[in-house]
Amino acid sequence: MTGNMEAKLAGLRDHARDIRRNALRALHAAGSGHVGGSLSAADLLAALYFHHLRLRPHEPDWAGRDRFVLSKGHANAALAAVLAQAGFFSEDALDTFYGYESSLGMHPDIKVPGVEMSTGGLGHGLSVGIGMALGARLQGLDFRTIVMVGDGELQEGSNWEAAMSATHLGLAGLTAIVDYNKIQQSGNVGEMLDLEPLADKWRAFGWAVREIDGHDMAEVVDALDALPYDTRRPSVIVAHTVKGKGLSFAEGTYLWHSNMVTDEIYAKAMAELGESA
Amino acid sequence: MSTSNPGSTAPAWVSAAANQSRLAFGLAVTELAGRDASVVAIGADTLDLLGLRKMMERHPERVIDVGIAEQNAMGVASGLATTGMRPFVCGYAPFITARSMEQLRNDVAYARQRVVIGAAASGISLGVSGATHHALEDLAVTRSMPGMTVVVPADAHQAWHATLATDDVDGPVYIRLGGRVEEAVATPVEGPIRIGRADRLHDGNDVTVIACGVLVAPALEAARSLGKDGIGVRVLNMHTIKPLDREAVLAAAAETRGIVTAEEHYVTGGLGGAVAELLAVEHPTRMRMVAMPDENSVVGPTPKVRARYGMSAESIVAACRALVGG
CATH class of the missing domain: 3.40.50.970 (Thiamin diphosphate (ThDP)-binding fold, Pyr/PP domains)
Structure with a gap:
């Protein structure tokens, strides 16, 4: 690996740590929220927003921008964090999370600069992403569309309507990323309604699949750089992640899907995550 | 010919x-x-x-x-x-x-x-x-x-x-929109339509029928029939349910003695509901609703099923008569 790449990865890891810190800042301001699924997605979001996506944060409606849809909308603390860090709005806005009439609530709202679709109801984002990718193709635009879905979310049947459709339409401009943290609200995904064999399911639906460790920044960057994996069909990155990644007390337990973020928890979290660079 | x-x-x-x-x-x-x-x-x-x-x-x-x-x-x-x-x-x-x-x-x-x-x-x-x-x-x-x-x-x-x-x-x-059946003609080929503005298709100041969709033609039929008995029926084609033409509804409430709504929809939440929500607050008015009652519909040819549940010119006539006491 070149020195440049090492420095790049180190920078992205710093961004990921800041996403975690800022997500906790937002959830602390809120008093509670979806810690686990925000932290599992942080490394993926860092690579997307600071390496992969072509965006103009000061021109959020630029027609040529890449589209990112957070279908697992309950991880909005992480999305708000990365959008603020990327410059779509001030980081101070994170302190309004869950506030009365705030544009930053538990779930993303399209009226927020940088948010491409209001999400929260699960199983919506992939179809919306198909529409965006079709819009690019019909208008001769070269923007790419990436949809992040949760694993528990994939229990919603609408995703599989979309999965069939994206292949049938040959949408190479569409990529799905599964934040496969193995835990949903009430317990383990495998015990609730098992998705396995998940990669094979996507293959059977005609998608070009790559499986990665969603916390290994080199693997994440490599997987994004290699897109699309096929020029005639959509790609999916099955990213194996850890729910609550980065906080010892939150990792791997459904209790931190959503929980209280008290002053004490927040102080503990900041200590574990380390100072911003 | x-x-x-x-x-x-x-x-x-x-x-x-x-x-x-x-x-x-x-x-x-x-x-x-x-x-x-x-x-x-x-x-x-x-x-x-x-x-x-x-x-x-x-x-x-x-x-x-x-x-x-x-x-x-x-x-x-x-x-x-x-x-x-x-x-x-x-x-x-x-x-x-x-x-x-x-x-x-x-x-x-x-x-x-x-x-x-x-x-x-x-x-x-x-x-x-x-x-x-x-x-x-x-x-x-x-x-x-x-x-x-x-x-x-x-x-x-x-x-x-x-x-x-x-x-x-x-x-x-x-x-x-309708199904694979012909619909009666109730409006001119040339239109026009103004979204949010009801069309008055028949004048009268005794009672008003506010209808939409396939019940507009029966509403006109009812108005003509009642006209022969000297009952003046205003017919509004309320093609836009939302936003509702408040002015047209309130004028009808003020200028006629009652309002009959007519639609091919459950009585719950359709055109009748929209009209009633407005009038209950702004201008309480005697009403009758010609609509699908709160029950599961039977199988059958469309006109017969419609008629069974009272979505017909006859029902509109009866509702108008009930309101004007004739």
Whole structure:
């Protein structure tokens, strides 16, 4: 690996740590929220927003921008964090999370600069992403569309309507990323309604699949750089992640899907995550 | 026999629509697609139901039938709209409202996307298909969503004009259409339609019938019948359920002795409900509602099923008489 790449990865890891810190800042301001699924997605979001996506944060409606849809909308603390860090709005806005009439609530709202679709109801984002990718193709635009879905979310049947459709339409401009943290609200995904064999399911639906460790920044960057994996069909990155990644007390337990973020928890979290660079 | 031939001067779409609002909608979308490169039709195995074959010939890349997958159809439409395209979702009323209601609510209405939904086979227009295929709650569902425009054309002519009129609506629009049955003509070929403005089709100051969709023609029939007995019936074609023409309703309440609403929809939440919600607060008025009662519909030929539940000119006459005491 070149020195440049090492420095790049180190920078992205710093961004990921800041996403975690800022997500906790937002959830602390809120008093509670979806810690686990925000932290599992942080490394993926860092690579997307600071390496992969072509965006103009000061021109959020630029027609040529890449589209990112957070279908697992309950991880909005992480999305708000990365959008603020990327410059779509001030980081101070994170302190309004869950506030009365705030544009930053538990779930993303399209009226927020940088948010491409209001999400929260699960199983919506992939179809919306198909529409965006079709819009690019019909208008001769070269923007790419990436949809992040949760694993528990994939229990919603609408995703599989979309999965069939994206292949049938040959949408190479569409990529799905599964934040496969193995835990949903009430317990383990495998015990609730098992998705396995998940990669094979996507293959059977005609998608070009790559499986990665969603916390290994080199693997994440490599997987994004290699897109699309096929020029005639959509790609999916099955990213194996850890729910609550980065906080010892939150990792791997459904209790931190959503929980209280008290002053004490927040102080503990900041200590574990380390100072911003 | 007349020697004149009105068909020779009528626009081509009139005969192609064959007095079926669902076909008029598809023809109008095709017309719009010819004018506007951003117009795209999204089907759910509904190419023939919504009359999209001509558009497929002319603009094949802009007719996307996603198959029997309404949730996907609605989400795809929303995504397309975010990129500046103008999607027209073409579905079965019972499925495109109920099955994909969450996508309609979140991705289209809440996300404020400019998506038009053409919903064919509404009401009990598919009589023999039975209650699973009767859409009698679609107006309640769609008009309860903030920002929606909800239109019920009275016939094929009005369906054509309503579809073209979506050019001027900056937001989601639900257009309720009929099934594979001919609809009575109730409005002129040339329209026009003003979304949100009721049309007064018959004058009278004793009682008002506010009707929509396939109940407009029976409302006119009832008005003519009552006129012979000296009862003056005002008939409003309330083609736009939302936003409701408040002025027309309040004027009717002030100027006539009672209001009868008539629609092919459950009594819960449809046109009658919309009128009652307004009048209960602004101008309490005696009302009768000609609509589907709160029960599951039977199987049968559409006219017979409609009549069984009182969605007919006879019921409108009886309701008017009850209000004027005649």
